[in-house]
Amino acid sequence: MQDPLSGFPPGKAAIFNGKGQPFEFITRQVPPLRPGEILVKTLYTTLCGSDIHTYCGRRLEPPQVVLGHEIVGEILRIDAAHSHRDFGGNPIGPGDTVTWSIFSVPAGVTAPRPDMPQKSDQLFKYGHVLAEGNDVFNGGLADYCILRSNTALIKISSYIPLPVAATISCAHSTVMGALRIAGEIAGKKTLVFGAGLLGLSCIAMCREAGASWIGLVDPDAGRLKWGEQFGADHAYTPPKNELPWPEADIVFDMTGSPEAMKMGIDSLALGGSAIWIGAVFPAEPVPVDAQKIVRKLLQIRGLHNYNYEDFVNAAAFIENHYRKYPFEDLVEKEYPLDKVEEAFVFASEHKPVRVGIKI
Numbered sequence: 001m002q003d004p005l006s007g008f009p010p011g012k013a014a015i016f017n018g019k020g021q022p023f024e025f026i027t028r029q030v031p032p033l034r035p036g037e038i039l040v041k042t043l044y045t046t047l048c049g050s051d052i053h054t055y056c057g058r059r060l061e062p063p064q065v066v067l068g069h070e071i072v073g074e075i076l077r078i079d080a081a082h083s084h085r086d087f088g089g090n091p092i093g094p095g096d097t098v099t100w101s102i103f104s105v106p107a108g109v110t111a112p113r114p115d116m117p118q119k120s121d122q123l124f125k126y127g128h129v130l131a132e133g134n135d136v137f138n139g140g141l142a143d144y145c146i147l148r149s150n151t152a153l154i155k156i157s158s159y160i161p162l163p164v165a166a167t168i169s170c171a172h173s174t175v176m177g178a179l180r181i182a183g184e185i186a187g188k189k190t191l192v193f194g195a196g197l198l199g200l201s202c203i204a205m206c207r208e209a210g211a212s213w214i215g216l217v218d219p220d221a222g223r224l225k226w227g228e229q230f231g232a233d234h235a236y237t238p239p240k241n242e243l244p245w246p247e248a249d250i251v252f253d254m255t256g257s258p259e260a261m262k263m264g265i266d267s268l269a270l271g272g273s274a275i276w277i278g279a280v281f282p283a284e285p286v287p288v289d290a291q292k293i294v295r296k297l298l299q300i301r302g303l304h305n306y307n308y309e310d311f312v313n314a315a316a317f318i319e320n321h322y323r324k325y326p327f328e329d330l331v332e333k334e335y336p337l338d339k340v341e342e343a344f345v346f347a348s349e350h351k352p353v354r355v356g357i358k359i
């Protein structure tokens with residue numbers, strides 16, 4: 001039944017009420033759009049590692065939340081106050097396939113640094129906010145998503161497989177940011193810890209950026225087998241004693257594991273850089289040998305989320321390379337929205353690279 005006000009049928013949302021609680025399915029009318037907002041029909045959402053951490057209670061979110069922030073959708077309606085253009089200036093309209101930034105900086109708020117909008121005050125993040133009343137279409141595990149007025153969105157080709165398109169707005173954009181802060185990749189030896197989606201995306205991006213050698217490290221032999229298909233020269237399980245790989249100019253950590261980060265620093269060549277993006281949950285401190293950092297002129301840099309430049313570059317990377325690398329195969333299992341509980345159980349027990357929710 002169409003709602004006489006919005007013209008669209010009511011939508012379902014899967015509410016997460018905390019660890020150990022079953023998902024609650026609710027149905028709501030589409031609320032009227034506020035100035036500059038866009039109504040999107042959610043097409044596909046992939047469960048990101050941080051969604052799984054929340055499900056398992058390792059990360060805390062609001063008491064009731066519509067999870068999911070790796071989302072792709074189709075525009076249904078654009079409020080008149082919107083520019084009707086995407087972040088790149090291309091005209092957009094109903095029927096277009098779009099991806100959008102995980103965050104939206106509220107109107108009137110200035111970013112603390114122009115290159116770090118993701119750290120603005122009062123930041124709104126899709127899939128991370130309280131879902132209450134009519135305001136439930138704000139995460140990926142729902143039929144609709146309402147895009148806030150100043151959300152960076154990009155129109156993408158409808159040919160990109162949906163499970164791949166969904167991962168642009170978290171995994172690939174974050175990795176693109178990691179490459180940005182790493183600086184020049186061409187001709188460099190790079191070593192990547194973690195063969196999840198972040199690590200495999202990193203390998204593919206380093207390959208395209210002209211790295212001279214790429215190594216991949218992960219304790220899971222099943223995941224390591226992906227390395228070669230994404231451009232790794234060599235895949236390793238973590239060694240017990242001596243490091244089996246050459247010294248690297250750039251080491252990326254996607255694991256958040258203190259042991260891996262320490263091993264990464266120990267792997268760096270003179271003047272090398274360690275880029276950390278995996279440490280997004282509480283863990284033991286990383287023991288750092290300060291003398292090594294000083295005498296070998298090393299750098300350690302961290303990145304959380306990404307900026308607009310990273311998002312645009314990640315969308316372009318996927319647009320250009322989704323056929324070349326088997327990203328679609330990394331979404332190992334797919335569920336409908338009403339089986340989202342099973343999807344989380346499968347993801348937390350079997351640790352696939354990604355699980356997809358087809359909506």
Ligand SMILES: [Zn+2]
Pocket residue numbers: 048049050051069170171
């Ligand atoms: Zn994520």
